[in-house]
Amino acid sequence: MVRLFLIGELKQNEYALVKLEFFKEDNFLDNLLVEANSRGLLIDTKTLRNYFGIEWGKNIGDIIMQFNERLASFIPKEVSAYKSDIQKKAMVHSLSLSDSENPDRVYCSYVKRNPFTTRYKFLLLTKSRR
Numbered sequence: 856m857v858r859l860f861l862i863g864e865l866k867q868n869e870y871a872l873v874k875l876e877f878f879k880e881d882n883f884l885d886n887l888l889v890e891a892n893s894r895g896l897l898i899d900t901k902t903l904r905n906y907f908g909i910e911w912g913k914n915i916g917d918i919i920m921q922f923n924e925r926l927a928s929f930i931p932k933e934v935s936a937y938k939s940d941i942q943k944k945a946m947v948h949s950l951s952l953s954d955s956e957n958p959d960r961v962y963c964s965y966v967k968r969n970p971f972t973t974r975y976k977f978l979l980l981t982k983s984r985r
């Protein structure tokens with residue numbers, strides 16, 4: 856999930872643009888919320904390794920750069936409205952928790968890579984109040 860910062864919300868890193876929320880597929884309560892910007896994740900190596908079960912090895916200092924590159928390869932170049940059942944369940948879980956914090960939040964529903972630049976294009980979806 857991609858979360859935008861609310862106006863006035865404190866950031867751990869002043870250069871953060873969004874928060875990315877990762878979930879374990881079999882347990883949505885086991886999640887990791889990471890600030891990020893256009894250059895990648897803003898996270899320490901130990902936290903990244905522990906959450907994703909990455910073993911310690913040589914050149915571990917490059918792991919964040921390698922992880923950012925690998926993650927970027929999964930960002931689609933075209934936006935699809937199709938969501939798998941597991942993606943829908945994760946979205947409902949995350950949104951139901953954050954709705955209790957602020958029911959007027961704005962959510963980013965789709966992220967795609969602009970194939971002509973290295974920047975990301977974020978498409979916003981506002982939750983209707985019905």
